[in-house]
Amino acid sequence: MLLVLAAWTMAASRPTSDSAWILDSLHWTGAFVAAAWVAWRAARAADGQLRRVRSRFALGMACLAAGQLSWDLLSWAGWNPFPGIPNLLYLLLSPCFALGFAATVGDRMPGSQWKSAALDIAGFGLAVLAFTLALFLPHAVRRSALEFVVLTAYPVLLLSAAAAGIVVQLHLRLRPTAATFAVLAGLAGYGALWTAWSLAFLDATLRPGTGMTLMFSLLALLLGWGVANWRPVPSLSPRYDRLCEALLRQIPLAMVAVTSAAAGFIALGDRLPMQARPPLRVLFVLALLCAVVRQTQQLRDRDRLLAAERAVAEGRAQLHHLAHHDPLTGLPNRTLLRDRVTQALATAARRGEKVALMFIDLDRFKEVNDTLGHATGDALLCHVAAQFTLMLREEDTVCRQGGDEFAIVLTDVDSAAAVARAVERVMALSNRRATIAGHELPLSMSVGIAMFPKDGEDFDGLMQCADTAMYRAKAAGRNAFRFYDPQMNVEASERSRLRWLLAHAIERGELHLHFQPYFHLRSGELAGAEVLLRWTSAELGPVGPNQFIPVAEDGGQIVEIGAWVLREACAQVATWQRQGLALPAVAVNLSILQFRHGDLVQQVADALRDSGLPARQLELEITESVLMHETDKVFATADNLKALGVRLAIDDFGTGYSSLAYLKRLNVDKLKIDQSFVRDALASPSTTAIVRAIVDMARAMELEVVAEGIETAAERDFLAATHCAMGQGYLFARPMPADQFEAFLAVRAAGPALAPEQAAADRSGVFPLAS
Template sequence: MAQDRSLQVQDELNDPLEHRLKARRLLQIANVLFGVLLLIGAQSLLAGHWLNTSLVAAALLLVALGRYLNRRGAVTASINLVICSLTALVTLSLWFSQGLYSGGLLAYPAILIVTGMVAGLRLFIAVLLSMLLAVALMTYAALSGLQSFEPLPLGLGRMFNVSSILLVCAAAVWLLASDLRKTLLRLRREIRRVQQSEANFAHLAQHDALTNLPNRVLIRDRMEQAIAQARRYQKRVALLFLDLDNFKTINDSLGHGTGDELLKAVAQRLQASVRDMDSVSRLGGDEFLIVVADVDSLAAVSAVARQVQEKLAHPFVLKGMQVVSTLSIGIALYPEDGEDFDTLLKHADVAMYQAKSSGRNAFCFFDAQLNDASHERLTLELDLRQALRRNELLLHYQPIVELASGRLLAVEALIRWRHPLQGMIGPERFIPLAEQSGLIVEIGEWVLQEACRQAMLWQAAGLMPFVVSVNLSAVQFRRGDMEALVRKVLGSTGLPAERLELELTESILLQDSQAFIDLLGRLKALGVGLSIDDFGTGYSSLAYLQRFQVNKLKIDQSFVRNLQGNPQDQAIVTAIIQMAKSLQLLTTAEGIEDETTRALLAGLGCDQGQGYLFAEPLTAQALAAFAQRQMLAV
């Protein structure tokens, strides 16, 4: 029991609203009781019923004390005092008057109603049991002759007392009904609030918070419905993947707030550009989707794409500024490009990137061949990222000889990729990919390290000294510290600097900045040689030859292979050789495949040559054997 009491008090403390409600209801009932008791007391006094007058006076004092305790915050004590004292006083009044014949018996139900409103279950049961006990006791007393109860004639006094008790009951029932009505009203409001919250949550789960457009979840559902409809009526559905051009620039320069305003304005224009049966969605960031249902022809889809682009071509006014934004659009069609949302989305994304690569502010339909090429490129790039770790890259070496004597002077390191599935892959396939992805920096470091390491192995094997030539990419100059790399490789391998030659493409030399010129000067100061690869195919200029002070020009094989039967190529090669001699530069001809071409180049004054006439690119072991034969020939 003590534990129940403790829990009740704790519940009241934890629910201050219920505590205040009980206090207010008790005060209201006490006020009604106070007024009714005054009336009953006055009537008893006038009728000369001194016992009843005394009991009513005691009740008034106890109710007044209860009101006082209630106002002081002792709500539980006030409830116990008022309920228990009234029950006791009513019982005494019944015992000393008419017993169960008395109209005061109606006070019992009134007290029970009040108890149920303001008290706990334990007090309610205690009061009910005490009333039942009192009724049983009075019945026993009447039957045993212990007490005599005689009904008095009906009169105004009884009517007055019964009416007063009914008034108390009415007040209590009204307050109880009022509480029930308010509770039901609050419950209905809470139900509506929960329903609204659920509706809001459902809306947020299917819509973008910024633009209020359908999100990926909802657009997937609408796309699937459109596909089902198109399948039934043999129609098409188009999925347009839209990406804002240069949105990052706008976002970074004008701020994210302005970027959000632009996205909301774009969403409004997109919705105004399509039919009611079509759907616009924000996929995320600056990417949007449009589902065009019930498509008859490609021309109709093209018209939608053009209309969208025309809508967005007009400037947006954001924070007093005019902002122009264009769209790149990729289009995938059901059923030609896919039969489900995920496939169509992937293909529309591919088409969108094709639109961007074609100059932006354009739209492209999905092309399966382009997709296959993109997939192959992506797969090759992923494999290339693992190639170094898996030791799949290797170097072949092509000899560079003196044209006059055939003596081995140098070797050019040429990278190969031994792919586990595709076999040997040449650099023309994967080097452009490595440059675009940035992998060329890591690959270039490996090539330089491996070529220098192999040169030292040849030297340790007693081969004649010759130069190893390594090609460099423009990306390596932009993203790597070439001077530090060359120093580190020469230091770690022990290769003399004069035995290393770095081949530069003309695109590298076009950087033509003071920092680049200083870098080449520092590399030359280390003692390494510099040559220009594929000379004549790019921006050939005497100016940069003088500024960069290279050691050698390599004549591109496109001029060498047709040298005998093409006077124009012969004139170009002659001019390159003469220019090189005037600048005191060496020349190396690439792609020599026959003796006649070698003799002609030697006659023109070319110093060195490489090509299949002398040897194809060789493995390190085969190159060692080639060099051994050279030594024996000498």
């Protein structure tokens, strides 16, 4: 740099014009060679793509240096080097840089972007050519065509190369660095400098040792430094991205501006040769055509971008909707419910208002799925959702929680009475039937209600309370609603403790079987015994079946427990039999869950095989409610059980809705009249008539009949007179643990057959009678 300045200072002092030219040549040669050397070294130090880029740049710098050296040589030899080899070498600077920019792009741009970039550069190049010609032509009178071409090519190629650098920079979103500015400013500066130089040359006003001659050296050094530090790094900043987009959009405008400036020159000046006008016009048209094509392209790209942005926005809105709504019913889902409740609670807290949260679960919805298919279940859910939406105020929210659970939020409620009115509206649906796909479906639901701020202060707390209240409504027989009460939590935690303890009851040996005998009423003969399950928990002591059986059914443990009862009962009765203590039949109760889950038929077969008990001695008791659900599956299972040889009995007959057709199809062997009929049979004439009707019907269908819960001799006499064959109850014997029942069997085996209550009375204490 110092050398360049020193050489220029000497040139500028201009002892003579010739020596000034020599000194200018000296600093040009020094600066060009130095810049080429720096660029070359940097290219060798890099590798990969950077090496390819820097090598092309360095080649351009080397051409510049070689051009200067050959110029020096030719001048020294006394030849006029213009236009000649040196000019060709100078001109190669721009294509080499253009190739360097192309190598920077590599495969980072798709084909369409390449085309856009090429059009940008070509359009700008044409505009610059038009401008340069418009500028130079009036001065070209005394120059040959070749001289004019060379002089024009310098600025046009250099400015086009600079434009290529800028276009690549913008298309690739490369981070602008000092080296970028150095290279681009070097090229653009050379473009401007050579314009001035050529003009001065055309006008024969060139002088050595001027600022202009110095600039050639300084710009070469700037370019050399820029190349040595060139390192394309993509920017990840969205702001810079937007800036690049905006600048690229201005390129067609720049083309138009440069072309217009050229047109302006021509219009204002009057020295343009006539023969140059037609080609210039063609040039203008081409440059403007490029601008128009690019502008159209950009508008199309912009339209596409806007359409894509719209699609993304719509997609986002759709995703948001999906994330917050249930796809089946279109109702808000739990996520949106949480938001709405949280907002409603904040507003209510500020204004001192109440909010009610209803938790709704459809009753026995699973049966709709199981019997009529999932599609009908779905349609029922949609029907319910639509009904809820219709009956609520606009400001209330109804949501589907999932499965057959819904929630409704009522805001700004004045009192519990207002909530009760809303709940009644909801429950009114239970009185209607839903017609889905030609099926008339009963619609019943259980509802739990929690109130803000009384029951909870946030969404989770309120949901938990409403859930607990809903379970209470279910436990109360379903199709009911309950307001939350803190006592419910105590009961819920007791239930979950029971469930937990029950889970270990079998392995801890806490479950026992009791046996209650039943007799032929006329002969007093022992007809069999019903097996009853008892639980004595180590922690809780004896737990009543009314307490633990519902818990076992709720938690599904009844399936495992039922299988255990079957095995134990068969094994026990078979053992007594081997001891000579015959028991004509043993009756075991089954739960609906055993029909639904587990392989009931296999369990029964295993219990019989393992124990050796003859199948005809095993009676399986099912309640009428089993007949009301999943009839196909129940019939199939019942057929398979009958095929094993076991007998089937309907327990608690008269309390449900079993049809005669079902009884016949099931091929049952026995009916057990529910004890509520037995209790009222003597007091209520209508019950008397019912009992007679049941017995007559059973006889007509050739079914055995057992009356349950006989407590008095009068009841027994009435039933015997009605031709009820068998009876069971405290009058004869209470349920007994296995050891007591074994003693009972032993006594009966030893003595003559007695009327059952007589036998019991004779051995009072062992077989207590009801008082």
